[in-house]
Structure formats: C-alpha cells, structure tokens
Amino acid sequence: MVMLGRTANGLFWMFRYIERAENIARIVDAGLRMSLTRSGASDDDWGAVLLSADVRDIFDKHHDKVAASDAIDFLLRDLSNPSSVMSSIDAARNNARMVRTALTRETWEAMNECWIEMKQMLARKLKSADLPEVIETVKRRAGLIRGAFHGSMLRNEIYNFARIGTFIERADNTSRILDVKYYVLLPAITQVGSSLDNMQWESILRSVSAHRSYRWVYDGEYKATNIADFLILNGQMPRSLAYCYDKIVSNLGYIGKDYGERLAAHETAERVRSTLQKTSIGTIMDQGLHEFLDNFIAHNNQLGQEITEGYRFYS
C-alpha cells in the first residue's frame, strides 16, 4: 500500500475542518448561553468569542463594531470567514472529495449529507430562534461522520492521518478557548465568586461540552486551577491537551512503525506530551497560564508543519 502525499494532506485537513466546524459551533453555543442569562452577554463577550475562534482580525476588517447578530452570522455562515462553520464544512467536503478513494462509502456519505444539510440550513440569515437547532445539527452531523469513520475505516495510515488532524485542531481550539476566556475575561479579582463569574466559568466548560463532566470530576466547585487542570492535564477529558497529545503520539507512532522511520514530528509530539505528563497545574499557574498556552500553540503549529513536510503533503 502506498499513499499519495496529497491524500495524507486531504485527510489531515478534512478532519481538521470537521473538528473546527464543531468547535466553532460550541463556542457560539457558549456565547448564546451567556446572552440568555439575566445579565446578558455584552458585545465585549462576543468580541472574546471571536478572539477564541481566532477570527477577530478578519471580523474587524468587515465590521466597525462587534454586534451579537453580526458575530453569530460571521461565525456560522459567512464565507469570507475561512473558519466559519459553513466555510469549514465546505473545506472539509472538498478535501473529502479529493481523498474520496481513501474513504469508505459510509464516511463519505456522512460527510456529504452533513454538507447538504448545513448548506440548506445556512443558506439564509438565521433568526435567533433557529440557532439552537443549527448548533445541535452541526454537532450531530460531526458526530455522525465520526461514527461512520470509526465504524467502517481500516486502522491504517488513512485512519492515522485523519486522527492526527483531528487532535492537532482540537488541541489548538482548546488552548485558544482557555487562553482567551481565562486570560481576557477573568483578570478582575473583584468579580471572582460573583454570579457573573460563575457564568463565565461555565461558558468555558460549555464551549468544550464539559460543563457536566467537570462537576463529576471536581465536585462542582468552579475554580480557576481546576478548570485549567481539566482542560490541560486531565487525561480522561477528550478535549484536554494531554488527551490530544496522547492520541497524536500514538497515531504518529503507528505511522512511524509502519514506515520504519522516525521524523522530526515524532520528537516534537513526544516532547510536548512528556511536558504535559510531568508538569502540574500549580507550576503552570505559577509560571503564567498565558505564557504556557502561547508556547503550547507554537509547538502545536510546529508539529503540523513538520508533519506536512515529513510526509510530503505538498512537495
């Protein structure tokens, strides 16, 4: 069996974009949830949402100020935003078409049906009453693709490149959410412990679909260190950085073993995982969460670059 470099690239990005679509939907969900509470989300909050989706710059190019409806539209359906849900699903499907021969019929059809439904759903500007259903559909469709993929694909290099794409994207998203939410929203000591505060905490957890599991693991008390621990170091939490890197290391490992060669990417991934295993949340907080996350994001990008080059995605 051989795999084209372009195919590895297509699989990697197909799954990055599916992951991204789902994450953007969760972030919007968290923003909406805040706006439903009594105090309501201010436009500042939507600014932070745009920041955690890493699209604030592009948004500002098209808009003078941040208004909730514009932000939501921009995040869900604007094709001038390359990370909007619709752009991501378009990109995922284009990549899927490119690697069609590497996918099972089930996986391809799940992807195609996702695209068909979302295209229809996001064809027109959304009313706020439609939003919960849209968000739910994105999550459900992403789940169906994942399910078809897990249930029908051989565990070979195709599977591994797809998984690596998923987890690099997920790690990137989780670290950004934490960085923006924690660092930007919660510096004011005076607010700690207030109800506004609790709402902000919960929105972080909600944007990674973890507001319930958190309570089970940490006895329901919202504390900065616990939330950071949960999202960074908890190996059971499927969106934590530690979990993502466990998976990346093992999927890269399978490819390395298969091909009989270790690349720079293997070193980088293992180094990042080992840091996540050895450090404690106390140390991270002491050294500065923002610095830690910044550094993590840089390494995560570097890994993506090393995989791209090492496996000849483009040349």
Next chain:
Amino acid sequence: MEKKGDAPLAFDEMIKADSGPRVPYQNYHDWYSSQDPARLLAKSRDAENIFRKTGITFAVYGHEDSSEKLIPFDIIPRIISGREWRKLAQGIEQRVIALNAFLDDIYHKQEIIRAGRIPRELIEKNVTFLPEMIGFRPPGGVYTHIVGTDIVRTGEDQFFVLEDNARTPSGVSYMLENRETMMQMFPELFQLNKVQRVEDYPHLLRQSLASLAPPGCKGKPRVAVLTPGIYNSAYYEHSFLADMMGVELVEGSDLRVIDGKVKMRTTRGYEAIDVLYRRVDDDYLDPLTFRPDSALGIPGIMDVYRAGNITIANAPGTGICDDKAIYSYMPEIVEFYTGRKALLENVPTWRCSEADSLKYVLEHLEELVVKEVHGSGGYGMLVGPTASKRERAVFAEKLKARPNNYIAQPTLSLSTVPILVNKGIAPRHVDLRPYVLVSDKVQIIPGGLTRVALKQGSLVVNSSQGGGTKDTWVLED
C-alpha cells in the same frame, strides 16, 4: 399517458402503436401495470436522494449558482433484447477495430491517404492530429483503450452510429450507478428479467489497462487514474473509477518525471506508475510538448511515453476519431481496414467544407442538425426544426464564416422509451452509449448509458442540456 395529440411519430421501444408492448418489454410492462403509480413516484424520489447522498454529481460549465448538479435519473429501464444486442455488438467491434487500425495508419504509413480515400489535409491540418505521435506505436499497438460509441435507433432494425468517442468517453459511472440503484430499489425486477451484468466493468477495465503495461515495466504494473481535480465536471467519475478499480487517483501535481519514469509523490517518497488512465485532454498532458501553460499535466511525460516507460490510455492523438468531419468518412474507413462493409450505418453527413454541401445545408437549415466538428456535450450545435428563425439566421452567418468547422445531418426521428411523469408514463427520445474496452481483445459491456431528453419532443439528450439517464438492460435471450 399524455394526451393523444402529443403522441410522437417516432418508434417507441416499449409499446407498438396497435399491438401493445414489444417482446423485450413484455415482463416489465406486466409488472408496471400492476404497480401503484404513487409508489413508483415515491421510488423515483428515493432514487434522486440516493444519487444526491452519494454525491453523483457533475458540474455544468457556465452556470453561476449551480456548481454541482444531479443528472436526472428515470426509473423505467431501457430494454434491449439479446438478439438486438448481438447485432449491435458485432457492428461496434468492427468499428472499434477499424478506428485503431486507422490511428495506427495515420501515424505511420498513411496508406488511407495515399489510396485517396481521405483528403490529406483533413488529417494533417486537423488540430487533434498530433505530429508527436508520428512513427510511435503504443504498447500492444492499442490507441483507444476505452471507446464510447454513440448509437441511435429509428426503427425496429434501424440503428445508426451518431458519433465515436475515442478520446475520453465519460458517463460509465452512471451506467454502473444506475444499475446499482435499480437493483436496490426493484430487486424483484431482476428476478423477472434475466439482465446481463455490467458490474464487472471496473474489474475488466483494470485488467485491460494492466495487460497493456509498457515494455519497460517489470513486475506487476501499477495503474493510476489522472484527473484534472475536484473542480472538473467529471470528477465524480474519476474518483469512482479509481475507487472501484482499487488504483490511485492522481493529479498532475502528484507526478514528476524522475530517472526516465513517471512517478507519484507518496508519503514515503516517489513511486513509479506504469499505466496512466488519463482523464486530461491531450493539450494539457505535457506542458513541455503541448500547452506550456498547463498546470494539469506532467512535464516530460511524452518523452517517457516515447521511450516505452509508461502507457497512456487513451493514447495521445486519438481525439481525431471524434472529429465529426472524420466521422463522415467512417464507412470508407471501416471498409478500408476490415475489407468489409460497415455493419453499422453512419448518419448521412454533409461536410460544410464542400461548396455543394454548404449550399445545400444553408438552403435546408430548418430540417438539419448542424454540429461543430470538434464540438461535444451538445454545445455549439443547431437543431434546425426547433430553432427560431433568428437563431437559424445567426447560425447561417457562423456557417458561412467558417464552413470547415461544421457538418450537418438530417434530423433523425430518434426512438423513444417512456419515462415516469406525474400522470403515468410518456415517451421521450433516447440514445445509447455502449462502452468498449480494447486490449488484445475487444470487450463490449452489454448495455451502456441510455441518455434521455426529458423535455417532450426534444432531441437533445446531453446532460449539460437537460438530459437524463436510464438503466439499460440487455436481456439474456
């Protein structure tokens, strides 16, 4: 049924005017008569959903908003008896053998020109004639590995070849998906009728391609399909065929000439390809030899080809057989190379390059179909009887300006097969494209793609012009 007044005079393949269903349709017709029309309409919508879900789409050029369209599928099959098919298949085989002999001749001794059967300039001045192929013989001597011969019917025993597609015939994926869909939706019909298999096509295609690996290939040949990419109108078919054959689907950017071989970039380095089933036109194949601006091709592939280190299917330069002026000489071509009269008839054709013919065509535009010699897909043609006076006048000017660019044919009364409509069934005109594989033998897949003009009275069956498709059954009898 539609109103009496609409009944066309054309030969209907299902129902004879006075005596009911024709023999091949007998079983189907009995079955149909016992069906609940509402259920059939529901099934018809199911079929559309299957196609949409599977992503069996094509791109229509020049349509702003519809980058992907479904080709409408009609659930009433087109049925051909085994006896009818055997006759057709013999004619097709003869024609395909002649086409390959013709190609070999025009790129070598040019005996047909010397014998005065075809004008020299029609060959040598033809843009689809590739001087680069002169004196080169492809592996196994096969030029057109895959051929689609378009056939129309006008009566019980009257079949005509409408055109030859010897370059890169498309549509075979629809033949396969149509059958798949019919078997899923109406399994009982396949018990009532013994229908010859088409499902082996991908397997036969792969075998046929691999058997023509170049002399430079040692070991098991590696086959790949070359596509222009996901934005090409036939991309679905390219990926489908690669998938069904179990071979790589490559783009020009994946390939490079290294050490005299064409190699593809894999995650572990470059690996050689032996047989390339290319779905990229000649012009774009090699920017060093043909269009320098092509980003779809592989620089240097023609050198590798001529050195005998890769097989390209179909061979470059086969497009000349699709030329409609060449088509008009097919009776001579078949006779010249096979020593026998053509079993399948050509449609009488006026070459507008000849002054007498041009005059006749201009005087009879309202009864003729005029086509560009290099046209395809139903683009750039005039259907005289249905065109407006103004359209005909505009077209006449084009004809006078570039007569060499056109041929004209009488408007044939194409046979009809019923399609399902809201109020039952209604006859629509059809054509047929059987697919032929050439290696050391000629294999014709029983059936092919039936294209159907969905608009009442329309004779244009091209999918780009609103045509649909039907499953095509060849019965075992």
